[in-house]
Amino acid sequence: MHTMVDKHADAVVHAKVAVGLPTPKVSAKDVNVYYGEKRALQDVSVDIPDRGVMAFIGPSGCGKSTFLRCINRMNDTIPICRVTGKITIDDRDIYDPKLDVVQLRARVGMVFQKPNPFPKSIYENVAYGPRIHGLSHSKADLDEIVQSSLEKAGLWNEVKDRLNDSGTGMSGGQQQRLCIARAIAVNPEVILMDEPCSALDPIATARIEELIEQLRKNFCIIIVTHSMQQAARVSQRTAFFHLGSLVEEGVTTEIFTNPKDKRTQDYITGRFG
Amino acid sequence: MSGYYFVTMAALVLTAFFISRARAGRLIKGGVGQLHSLPNYHGLFAASAVFVPMLVIYAVGAPLLERFAETQALSFFGTDAASDALHRNATLRDIQNLVAGQYTGTPADALLEAARTLKSTLWWGNALIYGVGVLAGLLAIGLSVGRVSAAFRARNHFERLVVVVLLLCAAVAVLTTIGIVFSVLYETIRFFFDPSLKGRPTVTEFLFGTEWNPQAAMRADQGDIKTAYGFIPLLTGTLLITLIAIVVAGPLGLFSAIYLSEYATGRFRAWAKPVLEILAGIPTVVLGFFAALTVAPLIRGWGAYFGLDVASESALAAGLVMGMMIIPFISSLSDDVINSVPQSLRDGAYAMGATKSETIKQVVLPAALPGIVSAFMLAISRAIGETMIVVMAAGLAANLTFNPLDAVTTITVQIKTILVGDQEFDSAKTLAAFALGFVLFFVTLVLNIIALTIVRRYREEYD
Numbered sequence: 001m002h003t004m005v006d007k008h009a010d011a012v013v014h015a016k017v018a019v020g021l022p023t024p025k026v027s028a029k030d031v032n033v034y035y036g037e038k039r040a041l042q043d044v045s046v047d048i049p050d051r052g053v054m055a056f057i058g059p060s061g062c063g064k065s066t067f068l069r070c071i072n073r074m075n076d077t078i079p080i081c082r083v084t085g086k087i088t089i090d091d092r093d094i095y096d097p098k099l100d101v102v103q104l105r106a107r108v109g110m111v112f113q114k115p116n117p118f119p120k121s122i123y124e125n126v127a128y129g130p131r132i133h134g135l136s137h138s139k140a141d142l143d144e145i146v147q148s149s150l151e152k153a154g155l156w157n158e159v160k161d162r163l164n165d166s167g168t169g170m171s172g173g174q175q176q177r178l179c180i181a182r183a184i185a186v187n188p189e190v191i192l193m194d195e196p197c198s199a200l201d202p203i204a205t206a207r208i209e210e211l212i213e214q215l216r217k218n219f220c221i222i223i224v225t226h227s228m229q230q231a232a233r234v235s236q237r238t239a240f241f242h243l244g245s246l247v248e249e250g251v252t253t254e255i256f257t258n259p260k261d262k263r264t265q266d267y268i269t270g271r272f273g
Numbered sequence: 274m275s276g277y278y279f280v281t282m283a284a285l286v287l288t289a290f291f292i293s294r295a296r297a298g299r300l301i302k303g304g305v306g307q308l309h310s311l312p313n314y315h316g317l318f319a320a321s322a323v324f325v326p327m328l329v330i331y332a333v334g335a336p337l338l339e340r341f342a343e344t345q346a347l348s349f350f351g352t353d354a355a356s357d358a359l360h361r362n363a364t365l366r367d368i369q370n371l372v373a374g375q376y377t378g379t380p381a382d383a384l385l386e387a388a389r390t391l392k393s394t395l396w397w398g399n400a401l402i403y404g405v406g407v408l409a410g411l412l413a414i415g416l417s418v419g420r421v422s423a424a425f426r427a428r429n430h431f432e433r434l435v436v437v438v439l440l441l442c443a444a445v446a447v448l449t450t451i452g453i454v455f456s457v458l459y460e461t462i463r464f465f466f467d468p469s470l471k472g473r474p475t476v477t478e479f480l481f482g483t484e485w486n487p488q489a490a491m492r493a494d495q496g497d498i499k500t501a502y503g504f505i506p507l508l509t510g511t512l513l514i515t516l517i518a519i520v521v522a523g524p525l526g527l528f529s530a531i532y533l534s535e536y537a538t539g540r541f542r543a544w545a546k547p548v549l550e551i552l553a554g555i556p557t558v559v560l561g562f563f564a565a566l567t568v569a570p571l572i573r574g575w576g577a578y579f580g581l582d583v584a585s586e587s588a589l590a591a592g593l594v595m596g597m598m599i600i601p602f603i604s605s606l607s608d609d610v611i612n613s614v615p616q617s618l619r620d621g622a623y624a625m626g627a628t629k630s631e632t633i634k635q636v637v638l639p640a641a642l643p644g645i646v647s648a649f650m651l652a653i654s655r656a657i658g659e660t661m662i663v664v665m666a667a668g669l670a671a672n673l674t675f676n677p678l679d680a681v682t683t684i685t686v687q688i689k690t691i692l693v694g695d696q697e698f699d700s701a702k703t704l705a706a707f708a709l710g711f712v713l714f715f716v717t718l719v720l721n722i723i724a725l726t727i728v729r730r731y732r733e734e735y736d
Contacts, residue, residue: 102627102628105623105624105626109624109625116617118621120639128622128627132627132631133626
């Protein structure tokens with residue numbers, strides 16, 4: 001396997017840049033992902049700082065979503081998927097067999113590409129996480145968590161009079177903000193967002209981006225996006241993936257104005273992807 | 274005769290199709306875009322323009338002709354031949370046999386004359402139908418081919434016809450249902466209100482009576498058999514057996530569906546599901562003797578071991594085996610609906626840190642609930658309507674009991690018992706079957722309405 005690694009080693013420009021971070025929240029070292037025989041990710045190493053937005057960009061099929069799903073071990077649900085390498089959150093290895101994946105996912109929330117509220121009431125959607133993790137001791141507690149989560153997600157004023165209505169009856173943008181409220185209700189440290197705006201119209205997208213801007217003060221947010229404008233607008237750091245490798249990673253303004261790798265430059269100037 | 278007609282019709286339909294399509298095809302000069310409809314649609318329009326009138330002419334003409342010919346033939350006999358149904362049919366059969374050359378003996382003059390008339394009327398009539406049909410077909414070809422033009426909206430016309438055909442197909446199913454309901458309802462009303470029926474019960478006696486014994490004394494020396502039409506014991510028997518069946522099949526079916534769809538590996542699922550579905554293909558008569566010859570003695574043996582008195586035909590045996598029968602309905606349908614719950618919902622729950630069982634209990638099953646309820650309803654309807662297993666395993670004794678170890682009987686068993694053998698349709702006993710059938714239909718209908726209401730009430734919509 002190592003001969004394969006060497007072959008790609010010279011392509012990894014980012015390594016020197018990433019090591020410079022003082023205390024990374026999430027840190028990946030030589031992460032490889034295999035779907036059966038197919039290698040979907042090759043030796044990805046990256047440090048992600050706490051409090052801020054990290055954007056993963058790259059053409060379709062480049063492995064950015066695969067990498068994102070490694071961070072809360074969502075790939076565990078795919079039987080043929082195998083992950084090697086090391087990912088740590090606060091210096092704790094999340095692939096440690098002793099670590100319970102349920103607790104990991106309570107700390108690492110996720111928002112999906114297509115809004116997927118549960119077919120329950122708005123209240124129950126947000127209360128779901130606190131309930132299964134036993135975060136509330138009374139109805140009043142739970143009410144408070146639900147309200148503050150919805151407030152943080154910027155949805156409270158729109159839904160406070162119809163908390164018992166079905167979560168699936170709202171508009172797409174509202175559904176996605178409900179999913180964000182659901183994710184932050186368990187007070188995670190990291191929030192993963194897998195193309196959260198790709199199913200939304202421009203106005204709903206703008207609202208989600210405002211929301212990300214608010215949330216980044218309290219959470220470590222990692223967002224996968226197809227839109228380079230969005231990455232430029234919302235993120236402080238950006239990583240560019242191509243063909244399963246992390247090509248380049250750094251401060252967003254640097255990546256967009258002064259990319260070091262030819263492939264990054266080609267991608268952000270629209271020559272491919 | 275009808276053979277020639279349909280062969281000619283097929284030939285004309287094909288001719289119309291190809292002529293029209295070719296004509297439309299010749300209109301294409303600078304690309305298909307100039308034609309409103311593709312040439313195929315012009316062809317299909319012309320074909321249907323021939324097909325529909327020719328079919329209607331035959332469908333209306335043939336029965337009319339037959340009636341007319343029969344009336345003519347019967348006019349050679351006395352008036353009682355035309356009025357008395359039995360006499361009429363016998364005479365007609367004689368005439369037809371004579372025409373077919375199968376009459377034995379020496380026919381009377383009137384019969385010979387009638388046969389000759391029938392034969393010639395039918396010949397001329399069929400020739401007339403054939404002529405009119407072919408004429409209509411040719412006319413249709415002429416008209417439809419003449420209408421082929423770039424602007425003609427052949428596709429719209431043809432698709433309108435398709436809609437009508439689809440509507441007719443749906444109407445057949447609906448009308449059949451309505452027809453069955455009304456014929457059963459008619460006989461049921463006769464059962465309750467026809468004054469010429471001896472020993473008929475009142476509606477109250479039927480619905481609330483606790484004794485069921487439709488056998489009437491046929492002869493004086495049979496002693497005093499008391500006839501009673503109280504259907505409560507049959508209802509409780511039916512419900513008892515159905516309840517046992519659903520208690521058996523509900524958990525087994527639902528849990529196996531959850532296992533198959535959520536936990537089983539693809540390879541296990543690939544052979545387990547077809548095997549489960551084979552269970553649905555076992556004829557109920559086989560299950561019936563399995564119940565009567567294997568399960569019932571087994572239960573009796575166990576009952577004896579525990580000091581219980583078990584009837585040799587028990588509700589429990591019938592219920593258990595009926596439960597086996599409906600497991601595949603529940604498991605297979607529930608498996609399908611659980612599988613159709615979108616993966617994104619499961620991902621959402623997993624991403625919240627829910628365990629697999631929490632995800633299934635709190636997200637997947639609620640989302641699949643309407644489908645699961647319909648699976649149960651289908652299974653219950655099957656169990657209530659099932660006859661063969663209960664005939665063999667549950668017995669005929671109409672006991673009013675809730676003890677599963679006793680022999681009971683069901684509505685379906687009684688219908689079968691009443692209608693097996695020779696019946697006279699002027700006796701209350703025979704007509705009781707229709708009343709039972711109507712009640713059975715009503716019970717299933719009520720159950721379905723309840724289920725639909727439950728589904729609507731607890732429906733959790735995704736997407």
